Structures are given as structure tokens and as C-alpha cells.
Amino acid sequence: MMKQKIIALIITSLCVLSAHAQIKYAIPKQDIEKAVRSVANNIIDETSFKIINNETGETFAESDNLPVAKEFVLNPYNVWKYKIGVLNISMLKMGEILNDESYTNYAIRNVSFAFDHDNYFKKKYDAGLCKSEGMLRKFRMTSLDDCGAMGAGIMAVYETEPQQRYLDYLNKAADYIMNEEFRLEDGVFCRDRPYKMTIWGDDLYMSVPFLARMGELTKEDKYFDEAANQVILFNKYLWDPQVRLFFHCWYNDIQQNGVAHWSRCNGWMMLAQIELLDRLPTDHPKREELIQLLTQQIVGLSRYQNETGLWHQLLDRNDTYLETSSTAMFTYAIAKAINEGWLDARYGDIAFRGWEGLSSKIRTDGQVAGICKGTGLNSTTHFYMIRPTPLNDIHGLGPVLLAGSELIKLIDYLDAIEK
Numbered sequence: 001m002m003k004q005k006i007i008a009l010i011i012t013s014l015c016v017l018s019a020h021a022q023i024k025y026a027i028p029k030q031d032i033e034k035a036v037r038s039v040a041n042n043i044i045d046e047t048s049f050k051i052i053n054n055e056t057g058e059t060f061a062e063s064d065n066l067p068v069a070k071e072f073v074l075n076p077y078n079v080w081k082y083k084i085g086v087l088n089i090s091m092l093k094m095g096e097i098l099n100d101e102s103y104t105n106y107a108i109r110n111v112s113f114a115f116d117h118d119n120y121f122k123k124k125y126d127a128g129l130c131k132s133e134g135m136l137r138k139f140r141m142t143s144l145d146d147c148g149a150m151g152a153g154i155m156a157v158y159e160t161e162p163q164q165r166y167l168d169y170l171n172k173a174a175d176y177i178m179n180e181e182f183r184l185e186d187g188v189f190c191r192d193r194p195y196k197m198t199i200w201g202d203d204l205y206m207s208v209p210f211l212a213r214m215g216e217l218t219k220e221d222k223y224f225d226e227a228a229n230q231v232i233l234f235n236k237y238l239w240d241p242q243v244r245l246f247f248h249c250w251y252n253d254i255q256q257n258g259v260a261h262w263s264r265c266n267g268w269m270m271l272a273q274i275e276l277l278d279r280l281p282t283d284h285p286k287r288e289e290l291i292q293l294l295t296q297q298i299v300g301l302s303r304y305q306n307e308t309g310l311w312h313q314l315l316d317r318n319d320t321y322l323e324t325s326s327t328a329m330f331t332y333a334i335a336k337a338i339n340e341g342w343l344d345a346r347y348g349d350i351a352f353r354g355w356e357g358l359s360s361k362i363r364t365d366g367q368v369a370g371i372c373k374g375t376g377l378n379s380t381t382h383f384y385m386i387r388p389t390p391l392n393d394i395h396g397l398g399p400v401l402l403a404g405s406e407l408i409k410l411i412d413y414l415d416a417i418e419k
Contacts, residue, residue, distance in 0.1 A: 029408050035362050036404035042366030047077040049113050063120035070129045080138040085153035086398035092156050097405045111157040115165050147173040148206035155213040174214050188233035199250040204234045205268035209275035216279045227276050228286040243316050244300025249377050260384050261315045267329030274333045291342050302350050309357030320385050324361045324370035325396030327354050331403040335410040355407050371396030
């Protein structure tokens with residue numbers, strides 16, 4: 001009898017400990033929803049959908065009669081840049097998960113706005129008056145940055161609002177990525193800067209999500225095959241098996257990796273793999289290999305998560321600041337991988353801890369702190385260590401919305417498998 005009581009006590013204690021562990025990480029859905037809505041609503045409030053005279057502050061809804069002059073610019077949320085492509089996709093996901101058309105309509109309107117003023121901004125581009133933060137990248141299309149992530153966002157909207165002008169752009173971008181982008185001899189994408197034929201880890205996101213969505217749209221295997229091949233090749237060049245992280249770059253001219261395991265680069269690469277697996281046919285011959293590569297990265301990253309739930313700017317350097325955008329990317333990707341059955345649910349704690357860290361960076365007014373600004377390559381770790389973190393930098397806003405939205409789904413998923 002005493003032995004049975006002891007066993008019962010041990011079982012009860014273990015159940016209590018398990019319950020406490022679950023409570024520790026089971027963040028209420030309403031808290032997550034409140035946080036992501038505050039971020040998204042602040043974005044909506046700050047987006048003008050107008051052309052702005054940068055000298056006078058006057059705004060214009062129409063562009064037909066505007067002079068072609070350098071002072072006419074765009075609101076930061078309406079520019080043509082990869083971070084806006086991510087933001088548009090994240091708003092669509094929020095609209096779907098929260099069943100709220102205001103977020104869906106934001107993405108639809110933002111993409112439409114980018115095309116509504118084509119005539120005006122093409123004139124500015126031809127006159128050499130388009131700034132890089134305006135519409136320059138829409139017309140020049142000379143890098144993956146110009147068309148990949150924005151193209152993925154357009155394609156996501158095209159599924160809801162199919163318009164010929166969007167399809168024309170998507171076909172043009174697909175032709176550029178498949179046939180014109182710089183590559184090494186084995187076919188891996190690279191850039192001609194800052195040194196010739198340099199592989200940037202960021203470019204996996206600037207290409208693969210677009211290709212995966214193009215494969216889904218056209219039903220052509222060549223896009224899926226190209227995307228899968230790029231993931232495998234990027235792993236070949238950038239994976240560091242000693243620390244189980246990705247380097248930011250590979251300098252092909254000197255056959256050497258860069259110095260930094262930069263967090264957001266690792267985030268971009270993880271997001272790219274998630275986007276591909278989400279659309280890759282279940283019978284694709286590379287599918288299992290891709291799942292293994294994703295799992296390898298997630299397990300490697302888990303060793304570097306700070307006690308706050310955040311990850312460092314340089315993942316393997318605890319003397320660098322805790323960074324928000326990469327944490328959001330990792331949190332989203334891990335939650336998504338569990339929800340889709342690619343990753344065991346036991347890794348959910350990593351995602352919940354990630355959200356704990358992220359929530360500490362979301363202010364009551366919906367602005368987000370701790371986001372590293374846009375970052376290029378450098379041969380010193382010091383360069384990465386001192387990168388500024390402007391309040392509400394757009395690079396991190398889309399990922400934060402993705403992370404929160406997917407965690408809401410993860411809570412439902414975990415509740416379902418426990419029953």
C-alpha cells in the first residue's frame with residue numbers, strides 16, 4: 001500500500017510539473033492576438049496610400065498631373081522593396097487566421113497602389129529621379145532584391161485579386177530570376193557586389209518563395225526544381241557544421257566564407273525553406289531532404305536562444321545585442337513547421353519562448369523595438385555588432401505579424417493533439 005502511495009505521489013508530482021511547464025509557455029491566444037493587432041493597426045494608421053511632396057508635406061491621391069520632380073516620394077509602407085513584400089504576405093496571413101478583412105484588404109490595396117501610379121513613376125525612373133526607397137527597383141529589375149520578395153507578395157494577392165497587370169509583372173520577374181540572375185557554374189544564385197560572384201544568404205528568401213509560388217501558380221515543375229536546388233546549394237556553401245549555423249556569405253573570388261553568422265540572414269534562409277515546403281508537391285523527390293535540412297537548422301539554432309527567448313544579432317556571440325526580426329522569423333518558422341507536421345511538437349517550447357521575447361519588444365502603441373536596420377556584407381564582426389536598431393524598422397514588422405499569427409494556430413494545434 002505504501003509503495004502504491006509513493007508511486008501515485010510521484011505520478012502526481014510529474015503531472016504537476018508537466019502542467020507548470022505547459023503553463024509557462026502556453027501564452028493566452030488573446031494576448032498574442034492583441035499584440036499583433038496593435039502592430040498591424042499601427043501600420044495601417046501610418047500608411048497614407050498617397051504621393052508626398054517631401055518639401056511641403058502636401059499629399060496627392062492622383063499622379064496624372066504631378067510634375068516629374070525628385071521631391072515627390074512615397075510613404076515608407078508603399079515603397080517597392082522586399083520588406084514590403086514580406087509585410088503584404090503577413091497581412092494576408094493575419095486576415096486569414098483572425099478572419100479579419102481589414103488586414104487582407106490592406107495587402108490588396110498596397111499591391112494595387114504600387115501599380116496604379118506606374119505611368120508617373122516610370123517617367124521619374126526614366127528621368128533618373130526615382131529613389132531606391134521609392135519605385136526604382138520596380139522598373140530596373142537587376143537583382144533578386146528588386147523582384148523576388150515583392151513578386152511573392154504580389155502573387156499572394158493575385159490569388160485573391162487576379163489582375164492581368166500583376167500576371168504580366170510576375171511573368172517578367174520569373175524570366176529574370178530563371179534566366180538572367182547571376183549564378184556560379186553550378187547554378188547557385190549570387191551577386192556581383194560587393195565582390196564579383198558573392199553568395200548572400202539573404203537571397204534564398206529573395207528567390208525561393210517566389211519560385212515556389214510560381215510553381216504553384218503555373219503547375220510547372222521547373223520552378224519547384226529550381227527552388228529545391230537553390231536550398232541545397234545554399235546549404236552547401238553557407239552551412240557551418242562546427243557551430244551549426246549559416247554564414248552570411250560566400251566570397252567565390254577567394255573561396256572563403258564571410259566572418260558572421262548574422263541572425264537575420266539565418267532567418268531569411270529559414271523562411272525560404274518554410275515557403276517552399278508549404279507549396280512543394282508531396283511527391284517531390286527532394287521533399288524529405290529539404291525537411292531534414294530545415295530540421296538541422298532549427299536544432300542548431302535552438303542551442304543559441306537566449307534565456308529571454310530572443311536570439312543575438314550574431315547568433316554565436318553573446319556580446320551582441322538581442323535582435324527582434326530574426327527572433328520573429330525563427331518563431332514563425334518553428335511554429336509553422338510543427339503545424340504542418342514537418343517538425344516534432346516537442347520543439348514548440350522554442351517558439352513560445354521566442355514569442356515571450358518578442359512580446360517584450362512590442363510597445364503599447366504597436367511599435368516594435370530592437371530590429372536591425374538593412375545590412376550589407378562586411379569583413380568584420382564589429383560592423384554587424386554596431387548596426388542601428390531604429391524603432392519600428394519595417395524589416396521586422398512582417399515577421400512579427402507572421403510569428404504571432406502562426407503561434408495562434410500552434411496553440412490550437414497543441415490543444416487538439418492533447419485531447
